Amino acid sequence: MSLLAEKNTPTVAVQRRGFSEFALRLRVSGVLAFLFLVGLIFSLLTPQFFTVQNATAIASNAAILSIVAAAQAIVLLTRNVDVSVGSMMGFTAYLTADYASRHPNVGAELVLLALVIGLGLGMINGLLVAYGRVSSLIATLATMSLYRGFTYMYAHGQEVTSNKLPKWMLHSVDLRVWGIPALVIVCIFVVVLVAIFLRHYPIGRRIYAVGSNPLATVFYGLRIQRVVLLAYGLSGLLCGFAGLLYAARVGTVTVILASGWEMSSLAAAVIGGVSVTGGSGTVIGAALGALVLATIDNGLVLLGIPEFWRMFIQGSSIVAAAAVDVFIGARIRKSLQGQRFGRRAA
């Protein structure tokens, strides 16, 4: 009898584990399937959609958002949220653009400047959330208005026009390597780098650990506060970089640059399968979520559907994605319980 049970349990456990792994993969494959579906619908509705030219346009539009979505995903993984991403981008973009307009011969140190500013802003968020023990939504809601307000105060109602920016900055985003925009390559590179960092480095795993079970993480001996601070710092760093890219892309930097991106980045991350309750999801998924949003935008424009339908669809897809996420989470929990009971029976 016991021999039989011993023989049986491993297969059961493997099956169960198989399901939970499958469900975890489903989060990324789900967004891929969604992307495919949306693409299929639009290609059937309009012939202009399925062209190489349009595909590159979509990819370029999604590129910067995918970095911000990755930044948002890192924070979401720790069970927090960052609604100040748009303001951080705007702040960094304006300050770096202003610096570049005053120093026409500025070189690559501009990128460093953007990264440092972004990191600083992110660290402030992190300090408030981790060490100030402020709810992340409230803290970043406050810094969202603070950073945007500081940008206004710094700008004095001015804007930095594209003829004041250094030529290399504007040209670099229009570069093409083998027909692919350099912007897309840079963004893929950054997202993959972050993904590797989160997947294979101990610090990256700690970010997941804090989000999955903060209490267990404390008992394990990790300092949660540092991890959260790091996550926010990383998020700010990426937002600073994205802000610079966006400034170079649009050319004319105004104080309202990237306002509303907190919404899109959250939408992208949630659609990409990053759980709002922390601990699960990937930055690759978030970047794919950004691609989904860009595809929907592009398709709606091609079909001539009014812009405000976008808000409706974007909002509804967040709710739908959150529902799917909770459903998957419940299934995983169930299958893990099954595993435990399986062992106990043995």
Add this chain to the structure above:
Amino acid sequence: MKGRWAWKPSQWEMMLAILTVAAGAWSAQLSPYYLNLDQIADSTRQFIFPGLLALGLMVVVVLGEIDISLASTLAVGTVLFSKFSECHVQVWIALPIVIGICGLLGALNGLLVAGLRLPSLAVTLGTMGAYRGLAFIIGSERGYTDFDDSYLWVGSERVLGDILPISFILFAIASLAVGFVMHYTVFGRRCFAVGRNNDAAWFSGIKVRTIKIRAYTLAGALAAFAALVWVGQYGSARGDNADGAILFVVTAVVLGGVDINGGKGTVLGVVLALFLLGTIRNGMGLANIAGPIQTVVLGGLLTVGVLLPALSASTSHFLHLLLPRRSTPK
């Protein structure tokens, strides 16, 4: 009986009241036009519509949830009023219908949060976009300004010797009603219980799901009143109405001493915080301080408001470290 109705304002509420008076004094210093009954009564209008939203949000926050879609619900309300006005429907018929629809939008939030157990931040973030889109879909991008006078009455008229705005009376009634519901009824006490400990409340037999759905519905219905006030004040309705107002609303609720994690807070605190924020805003407006700087001040206040508990905790932590004989705190 006497004991039940006797109440003592908390330290936090006293501080808010004192700060409000101080802000008033500061405003009077800044501008000679401040100390004028007409001006002060008029300034209350600025925070009536966010105030009504804040009352609704307060109930939701006490439950430990959040609703950032309220400003979008308000926009749906204003656009609906504009449609009814276009069809020459009397406001007395339109108002219950709009309250019903906005309540339904709130109930949908509640159903998603409590019924499907989705995280409220994600849900209301989604519905914030969805309802805003819905407002545009109903009203198209064109603004509507030809409101019937009966629609403007609540938001623009005054009574009692042309001083007291009707919208203020509406706000006073609403805050008294919400205060009564939250502090003197079974429903209110259950709200606090759920916010304190969701699971314990469920185990003790409280229908957590129903209570949450009701709270969200209440918040949505109050947003309909806020929409009516908006219509009266600005005389226009468009899909982007009150876009970004949710920051002010959340600031008021948090500054009013409502714990964002739920289970703690008073309606009086929220009302006092609204008065404080309204006074500061009015004073800054009279002193000709630019809008962006006002935003910075608002954001700064919110930060300080939420940091205060942590600051006091860290000072006591520091004191504990200085006094080695006491047991080390966690």
